[in-house]
Amino acid sequence: GQSLEQPSEVTAVEGAIVQINCTYQTSGFYGLSWYQQHDGGAPTFLSYNALDGLEETGRFSSFLSRSDSYGYLLLQELQMKDSASYFCAVGVGNQGGKLIFGQGTELSVKP
Amino acid sequence: DGGITQSPKYLFRKEGQNVTLSCEQNLNHDAMYWYRQDPGQGLRLIYYSQIVNDFQKGDIAEGYSVSREKKESFPLTVTSAQKNPTAFYLCASSMVASPNQPQHFGDGTRLSIL
Numbered sequence: 001g002q003s004l005e006q007p008s009e010v011t012a013v014e015g016a017i018v019q020i021n022c023t024y025q026t027s028g029f030y031g032l033s034w035y036q037q038h039d040g041g042a043p044t045f046l047s048y049n050a051l052d053g054l055e056e057t058g059r060f061s062s063f064l065s066r067s068d069s070y071g072y073l074l075l076q077e078l079q080m081k082d083s084a085s086y087f088c089a090v091g092v093g094n095q096g097g098k099l100i101f102g103q104g105t106e107l108s109v110k111p
Numbered sequence: 112d113g114g115i116t117q118s119p120k121y122l123f124r125k126e127g128q129n130v131t132l133s134c135e136q137n138l139n140h141d142a143m144y145w146y147r148q149d150p151g152q153g154l155r156l157i158y159y160s161q162i163v164n165d166f167q168k169g170d171i172a173e174g175y176s177v178s179r180e181k182k183e184s185f186p187l188t189v190t191s192a193q194k195n196p197t198a199f200y201l202c203a204s205s206m207v208a209s210p211n212q213p214q215h216f217g218d219g220t221r222l223s224i225l
Contacts, residue, residue: 004153030210042201043154045213087153091210096161097142098169099210101153 002026004102006088011108012078020073020105022088030091032064032071033099038084046073046086075107083109113138117202117217123225124189124196132187132220134202140215142208143185147171148199148219157200160185161208189222197223 004024012018022032031050035043049055049064049071061074075082085106089099115136124130136143141162146154156169160179174193179185185204189196200220205212 033210033213035214040199040219042216042218043203043214044216048211048213050211089154093210096159096167096208097144097205097210097212097214098156098159099154099214100170101146101155103151103153 002090002092002100004088004090004100006086006102006105008103009106009108011110013110014078014080016078017074017076018078018107020075020086020088020107022071022073022102024069024071024088024090024102026090026092026100028093028095029066029069030093032062033089033091034060034062034073035087035089035101036084037087037104043087078109080109080111083107115202115204115215115217117200117220119220120218122220122222124222125225127191129188129190130222132189132200132202132222134185134187134217135183136185136204136215137183138204138206138215139182140204140206141182142205142212143179144203144205144214145169145175145177145185145187146201146203148201154201157187159208 034046037043047062064071085104145157158177160166203214
């Protein structure tokens with residue numbers, strides 16, 4: 001089967017760095033994506049990793065290790081507006097744009 | 112502005128009733144998707160369409176139906192066969208149907224049972 005695991009909750013303070021981990025088990029792996037969702041809102045795309053290594057986009061970075069079936073999202077210089085749920089999602093090859101989502105990590109940023 | 116529009120924002124269904132959720136995009140995207148999100152959970156794929164006049168079942172298609180007669184539109188019907196329809200429904204689109212393409216989401220429809 002296919003499954004993803006990520007922590008359900010993470011708490012950090014403003015200005016800090018936080019890492020949200022994601023481990024996955026899937027056949028036909030075709031990349032790891034990250035999405036952000038503020039309470040009750042539309043998810044928004046953050047990043048995509050197809051190859052091993054670190055991708056940096058401003059304050060957010062994403063890492064993938066295909067051999068370990070593991071990735072993480074790194075958020076730096078945390079701001080209050082970063083409080084949201086973060087979902088990792090694996091792409092499945094040969095099935096169009098199908099994504100399998102994790103259950104999400106709720107990040108709370110405290111002053 | 113380009114984007115995805117879902118309507119209505121809130122919808123109530125009576126027992127035994129079919130309801131249809133609207134999803135329209137003006138991004139000129141080929142691929143469209145329907146997800147269901149339950150409280151505190153991730154998104155589960157109901158149906159997806161790689162191109163107009165074509166669609167495939169996702170992981171939880173039972174009790175749902177879709178059509179893709181126009182590139183811009185991908186309506187979802189929640190039938191009376193779906194016994195637990197209360198959820199947040201999200202529509203998304205991507206330029207093409209590939210996992211490396213970002214999916215753009217609408218603001219969702221909340222469906223409840225009366």
